[in-house]
Amino acid sequence: MSQPDFTAEIEKSLEERILVLDGAMGTTIRTYGLDEAAARGERFAKNEKDLLNNGDILSITNPEVIADIHKQFYNAGSDICETNTFSATGIAQSEFFVEDPREKGGRKDPEFFQKILEDDFLNELAWEMNVKGSQLCRKMADDVGTDTGVKRYVAGAIGPLTVSLSNSPDAEDASFRVVTFDQVLEAYRMQVRGLIEGGCDILMIETIFDSLNAKAAAVAVQEVFDEDKVKLPVIISAAVGLGGETMISAQKVEALWNAFMHVKPLAIGLNCSLGPDLMKPFLEELSDVAGTYVSAYPNAGLPNPLAPTGFDLEPVHMKDYMRDFAQGGLLNFAGGCCGNTPEHVRAIAEGVKGVAPRKVRR
Template sequence: MPQADPTDDLKKSLSERILVLDGAMGTTIRTYGLQEKDARGERFADTDKDLLNNGDILSITRPDVIGDIHKRFYEAGSHICETNTFSATSIAQSEFFVEDPREHGGRKDPEFFQKILENPFLKDLAWELNYESSRLCRKWADNIGSDTGIRRYVAGAIGPLTVSLTNGPDANDPAFRVVTFDQVLEDYKHQVRALIDGGCDILMVETIFDSLNAKAAVVAIREVYDEMKRRLPVIVSAAVGRGGETMISAQKVEALWNAFAHIDPLAIGLNCSLGPDLMKPFLEELSACAATHVSCYPNAGLPNPLAPTGFDLEPPHMHDYMAEFAQAGLLNLAGGCCGNTPEHVAAIAQAVAKYAPRQVPVIG
């Protein structure tokens, strides 16, 4: 069942310490050596497309694995773990279950995605993925919290989708978009309702490549809150490139804060895309302008297919970088994105434990 509004407890904790987020679900899943048959289970055995890269489906077909990952991250020191729902929308799941019209000379357009949103199988699947993932993470948050006497939280992960509202794919028709704002909004609302019903404490709009997609997610959250007559804290986190801009909408971090300040997020932050060394100047910029808490969960360096996790940095490296960030007063929440295993998160938790949290500036 959904928990009571945790905002006050979270704000109190954030005033006392740097809270620890979890690490990379996809990276950690790969350490279990799962095969295609594991992802499919009996239920999806006859599906035409491969499902092994559909990590979200494992909340249904291998909840033992996803539950164990949550357990390991909480035991490593995570105060907040994200649900396994990064791609748990009808739009994103359609990539695994619907034939791509471009393979036969067609195109993806609003008419195509309207059929996706009206597809009963995809709609029911998206609900189940979010609801069950939220319940699964809730179970381990409560179990580890009870065992340790330290409250643990569940963040409902809302990913960036596989479509863009900002950019069109056709240079000859620059006004064309494959999907409409209202369609993205509808899909996100469906996800948000299920995450809340499953028992999450926080909603996290994360890995923002396209700020307009994220705007749709935020509108969805507000509309669902109004429907349900309740509120949960919101965290927004962007993925930025080497110039400090969101990848698709090219919005700089100060502009990102200005775009989302009106929702009074519990935190705003940066994740993914860059290693901690490359992310630091943009984190400094965000920390200087954001009148709320700041989160940071970078990749474990840049991708390297020869490294065991696919990324260069090992736990001691993440320890040192995050300790540097904490000592500089840049952090309220710290964790890891791609390449960060429970061992990385344990090192991050140890690194930030002795430092005071960043002081939220009073701006106005």
């Protein structure tokens, strides 16, 4: 089931106010105290590899937890929540379900990943994760939207994968890649179709560390749109390092915009990787060059294993930083990545409320 194109409706809202994204799925999952048995459920009880760090599996084994997290974020003020599908491809899920050939002296290569792409179990699992992940978020968006009278949207999360198309892991062969562009494209095509089938309103290619991986995702989106006669708004969001570069492909933010402007995204932005203080100069640069809306959902500071969420910044800090971003004319979408709980998002929503959104220079 495909969704109507809400681009015009969302753009109307963006001209009036800053829209609020959600926070960190992984951080919030940890507050439920789930153990390995809970992550596996009965269905995957005999799996040979641990699944506790496979957050996407919870859409199948603990859907009530994922639904409750979406509900918490919507009630905290999120206009848009992302689906629990960051790693919902056969390529990414193979890390949890397939023996790593490197453990026996082999290596991962295109031949290995071709078998992954032809694996019925992984294909069915990836499809189910995306459809159910989208459906869970859709229901909470509709329920909270009905209760509050404020429409909520669902963004299908398309993560960066666990492989790189830009870099070789082989110090002796700079041309070697573990996977091909066409293989990554195929994995993303399935994910895109599953997200749309589940009822998402937006597709979000996010946490980009390798621009070529993201290019494959963007091609997959366009091919599915063309083949299935459907059109949804697309958001592009990159994770950048301390120098403002995508961490594997080393593109600075202006190059990132130039690489993806042809997609005509609803928004382009930055997320993850850095706290808001370190992200600000790169967000300013992106805001200057982007001919579309801009999003930002930074980590709650840098990692700190002694902090309750694993990150330094508390809700009040994120509120102050994101208000500063908004008052500086940098934002159209505001949210939080790693370390940001529903309380952080509630504070962010308060911080940007009533502040005029960034004006787009097309």
